[in-house]
Amino acid sequence: MRPVNKGTSPYEKITTYQEAEPFLNTRIGRYCSFCELPVFHVPEIEHKEGKASGGNLTEWGNLLYACKYCNTRKAQKVKAGELGNWLWPDEDNTFLAFTYFDGYPRVNEAFLKNKGYDVYQKAVLLFKGVCLDFQPQSVRDKDKRWQKRIDTLGQAERSWKAWQKIKDTEFRVDYLDTIIISAKNTGFFSVWMSVFKGDQEIKNALIDSFPGTSRDCFDQEGNPIIRKGGKI
Numbered sequence: 001m002r003p004v005n006k007g008t009s010p011y012e013k014i015t016t017y018q019e020a021e022p023f024l025n026t027r028i029g030r031y032c033s034f035c036e037l038p039v040f041h042v043p044e045i046e047h048k049e050g051k052a053s054g055g056n057l058t059e060w061g062n063l064l065y066a067c068k069y070c071n072t073r074k075a076q077k078v079k080a081g082e083l084g085n086w087l088w089p090d091e092d093n094t095f096l097a098f099t100y101f102d103g104y105p106r107v108n109e110a111f112l113k114n115k116g117y118d119v120y121q122k123a124v125l126l127f128k129g130v131c132l133d134f135q136p137q138s139v140r141d142k143d144k145r146w147q148k149r150i151d152t153l154g155q156a157e158r159s160w161k162a163w164q165k166i167k168d169t170e171f172r173v174d175y176l177d178t179i180i181i182s183a184k185n186t187g188f189f190s191v192w193m194s195v196f197k198g199d200q201e202i203k204n205a206l207i208d209s210f211p212g213t214s215r216d217c218f219d220q221e222g223n224p225i226i227r228k229g230g231k232i
């Protein structure tokens, strides 16, 4: 899950939370803050503390993006005052919390349990709260996040193979550019990062190109590190 840095509040006061949308777009790009699906045409504003459960409606610190499916599933699970029960992509290094082997998100148990049961539990609540690994039970199920994620995995793997042939040729800069454009179009930052895990140049380009990715969550080689001030 891509960790983001929203920065300090870009407004003093807004009347409706919808007014925050252009600011969120500029700061973190239109991607679901949880499953990483692009939400270019339907950006929904997500209230970390649920808006019907006492969460602040317009405060910058309470807002993220979510896709329809993560937003609906999370619903009112986090009530006002319960922010500390979950990990959050704008507070913690959520990239450390989950793995994306073969495109399937999993809780990174080995890492988290080593950090303590408490932080593991918070990661599980977040993972289950938005059903990050949802698989459809019926063709009628409209939630196609998994399909888009698997399609993206295929595209990232093809890009990886082509990059191995091109990276030492005169076309390297152009192809690197193409990879990054593709990644920003498909979304799923973590899937791209996991396919290119052995290539620090591409990882750094992904970190720098997805708007608002928290640079301090990664070292110079593009490997995730504990976030300053975060739970992980």
Ligand SMILES: [Zn+2]
Binding pocket: 032, 033, 034, 035, 036, 037, 066, 067, 068, 069, 070, 071
């Ligand atoms: Zn989502």
